[in-house]
Amino acid sequence: MKTFSLKPSLVVNYENRIMRFMGKSINHKLLFKDEYGESITLSESEFYSLFDARKITIDENQPHLGVTPFVRNVAPDLTCFPKKHQVVAVRRKRYLDALKARCDKFPNRKTLNKLLPEIAKELADEKKAPSAITVRRWYYKGLNNSIVALIPQHAKKGRATVFTPELEDLLLDVLNTTYFKPEAIPVKQVYEEFIRRTREYNSDKLPSRQLKYISDSTVRRYIKSLDPFEVEVNKNGRHAAEKKFSKSVGQLTVNNILDRWEIDHTPLDVMIVDPVTGNVIGRPFLTVVLDRYSRMVMAYWIHFSAPNTESVLRVIERAISPKTTWLAKYPKVINEWPARGLPLRIVPDNAAEFHADNLITAFTEMGIEIMFPRSRGPQMKGAVERFFRTLNMGLIHTLPGTTFSNVKDRGDYKPEKHACLTMKSLESALVKWIVDIYHQSPHKGLASNTPMAVWKAMEPSRVIQMPSDLDALETALSHRKFVTVQPYGIQLSNNFYHSDELASLRLKLAKEQKVQMRYRDEMGHIWVHDPFRNIFFEVPAKDKRLIGTSRDIYKDAVKKAKSENAKLVDREAIQEAYHQIREGIDEARRSNKQTVRREAAKQQAVIDERSANKVPLIVARNSFRPPLLESNNEESRSMFPVHSFSAAEV
Template identity: 30%
Template sequence: MNDAESEGAEVNERASFAPVRGQMKLEVGALVQQGKAVYRIAQLLDLTTLVGMEVESGRASVLRIRELTPLQSASETQPNTDLEDVADEGWRIAQQRFASIAPLIHQPFMTALQVETRAQEVGVNAATLYRWIGRYRESGVVTALIPFKRGWKEGRGRIAVPAEAVIAEVIKNYYLNQQRPGVEKTVREVQRLCLERGITAPSPTAIRARIARVPERERLRSRGFAEQARHKFTPAAGKFPGADFPLSVVQIDHTPLDIIVVDDEHRQPIGRPYVTIATDVYSRVITGYYLSLDAPSATSVAMAVAHSILSKEEWLILHDVKAEWPVWGIPKTIHVDNGAEFRSGTFQRACTQYGIHLEYRPLMRPQFGGNVERVIGTTLREIHDLPGTTFSSVKERAGYDSEKQSALTLSELERWLVTWLCTVYLRRKHASIGTDPLTKWQLGLLGNAEVVGIGIPALPADRMTLLLDFLPSYTRTIQTFGVSIEGWTYYDSALRPWINAKDQDTGRGRKFTFRRDPRDISSVWFFDPELRSYFKIPFSDIRTPSLSAWEDAQIKERLKREGTTQPTTDDLLRALSGLREQVDAAKSRTKKARRQAQRQKVHKQGVTPAEPLAMTESALLVPSTSAATAPLLVGDIQPFGEIE
């Protein structure tokens, strides 16, 4: 193979991969790899190192967690597919089974009595419950609970739609009322109504399983225990219900930061950036974030959640921060407000896949979001010491020209933020928990003489699979020209076998799943259902430069004003060129144009939590000798005092 062929093969390898949704378990007895060597974990030393016994030689070695990879498994409980390709029947069965085992899998310790009791509640035998628990724990994803033969195919559900409707009706109008009928009476009522309406009645087991899926809060409130529900699920001051161990509840929220940043080229003001922060309620640890010039969106949520779940070593390298941030893992519950960005179908489905309970803040109950808001408040107060701060009010800002004093670029601000987070916030005593967040986090995981830890969280086996699961998806047919998504055409030879493919059941054009990062829509990820792999598909017109979904919206609005309602590719390219020429001409004069140009530059870099080092380090790292940041990192970060 010559150099050109070798280079091409390397590119192709990067442009395709098979999704893997398993996990690397970090617990005593689990198998892991370091290079080609296989180790069995013998002891967990701390959150960064462990002792492993090499399987082949029996020799003990101290291993760094960041250098380990999961042992490749051929288990059939990890089918490779895109989440959008899972049949509705499969989702129903998997969610039903997950609801049955959820009260058990999130407990640090599980007894045989608890399994027997739960098995009776959901109407299955204990052996079945143990099997479901084993399959879920092996992979860490809900789709592992789909039946092998039925779950991945289109077809009728196990219960006919009319019968499902009867069950839902009876649960709502009969079971969830203050007369409090028992489960068996509810089963008989479903069977009675089905007989009365000429519908084949579901099995008692199926009916019990659906009753078991009713959330406890709804069950208590609807059956006359409103006060008990309020007492159990309403947080007292300084406490959130259920946040009893690390990752039990992670809260996420957004805010514009109280600082004006400058662009990279002219170092002139471009306005305030936004940050999305995820925080662990139990320990107050910041588990992840997303900093951007874009307003909060579904993309912000996807990036913040992925950053929260994944390990941070490469992220620290990216920002040249010499510190530790040993925080990762899939949360039990993600708690958010009622913003549209948290209610997308993609986000909800991805949370379901990873066994994450998505809980929305009750309207008019601000105390439910207090933890993340206090963390955000702490972050904003620290920023008030930086040049270009807008403070938190006009009164505080009196006599201070924020734009004139602005000095930090977005990347310099991010480096400051990561440094402060790792060296100050995580290690400074928090008033409400009596210790620093990192110590509380470590105590909850590893335990001590008085506290039993839950163990170190598992790491996702494949970073890119995790990120794609949370990114926006599209279903499209594939034509001779490729695939069209929102006016742009994409093509690659990977699409060729599926051109004009027909759905075997309907005879219509078969639809396939595509995913993309809105920050750069110059390519999409296509999931090939036969090869069970993702392929990166670029624009079909090689003249088209990289652009973001936000630029796309701008140029289409511009064409619409000009009277072009169905633009061709040439129309879109012409409008994009005009927009960028306008920005280039104005960026030395206007803040809006500079912000637009800077957004374009950041989007083009393609940095994600899954691929932090996507660009060369020299192009992305902030020099440690930056005149703007050096005095801040040395003199303005003080690791003393308590966080409110």
């Protein structure tokens, strides 16, 4: 993927005009000139707004674009192995080097038997000269001239375990019920209980199916081999274990913005309600990307589904992209949000969604290094963990419907009773708090500077790389799948995608040849790879109602429609269920109290009107009473004619 930065001579395309970036003016405006010398000035936020809207595109046929670095892992060297194994590897390498110096090609067995004693004397080897067969084995191991390949494989040796799966399960059950307790239970009692359980298990089994009785020392070795941290967790709890085995050596050094991002998920301590019914939906999840150097929040993503690869892909795309257009949706936000650009590395946790092939491949294509922390090491990404605490104390725990962090802090507070925030109102409050409060507040870890001040101060010294094509960024941060193009197009999740360009591609493909497809949570379109032109092109959905539809919410809608009508799944019913779910998440209503007040006001108005006219309400028994019609629809009026009675007629 090619990248760009706002450096002089950058060529862009704006309103079908080829323009060259000349630099910044005195008032910090971006100065562009076209091929005729006419100039245009834009602020940085205006430039990124036009770029985000695809009105400004980057000319990729220019020498001023950057390329993403190639990131690879380094294999272990000789020093990563025990000292005695290093000595063995060096001895083997010296024999092979001596043979290479004496012979143009590897000698046969007879010649080796003559040469090896001479080489042993020459090298002053204290051990006996190796045999020809042994040296030949060394030769084939070290063909790539790597001394690491000559390391002896003693680590793979060891005694075979005496534990069968049934025996180990039985011992673990004894440990869970007897040993993993706050009290100091001696291992002798554990062993006696284990023998008793084994004898009980064998009492009704044939001799061939009985478990083997193991010794006391074997049980002791097994307990000693357990992770001491996990043993402490099971005996006294995680907090006590982390306190007992805590380490804090050294200090993490980050040199500039965009050098290190930290990403993590957390369930928000607040209940969300349905904007129409006022019913409590539940607690949403929050995914946050934080720049470690400046503590600037690069992006966030609120979602109800459990953290998955999709939420990570979406929040990374938002973190890289400029925020100007998106921030315009929140007019109450005063300050700007300049966070943007490609990072050097990202530090996630060891959750499954961060190990997905799609995610690792996307980061590799963009030149982003993933640094997985060690297991049970939340302090390795302590900045984003600390941000969640600041967010809870500064905003979430002050909102109605908060669940607080624990039952002790909650007391007699009922979150379900006080919940009144919708998804939209929660997100508005979150954006306002991040941009106008958190980014503008002094931070102890920044020498009492604010995240915004640190970011602004470091921008001139950091060349911020941006993807030259936002569509390329979208395809990179997408799910990948190989599919066969059918006459009706491509089917994905029981929805169909087709276009004239896809039909032309199908004619060129061989029979049963598959093409690469990339898709996102948004169901309006997919991307298909053309192997002949080596490009991705967009293929829209046949059903235009899918534009803007979330794939996760659509799946929930399908399940809801199937549960309501198991025999026949109607597409209209699915669409209706989808809109019901979407309205329950996206639309906002101020509070449940306002709904109750409006309904009470309507009922009071009807009562007051009847009292003023003194017209009694008379309804004939077993008669049909049409519903009140508030619509001006003529068809509705004809279906339910309403006759108005005067006071005299009554």
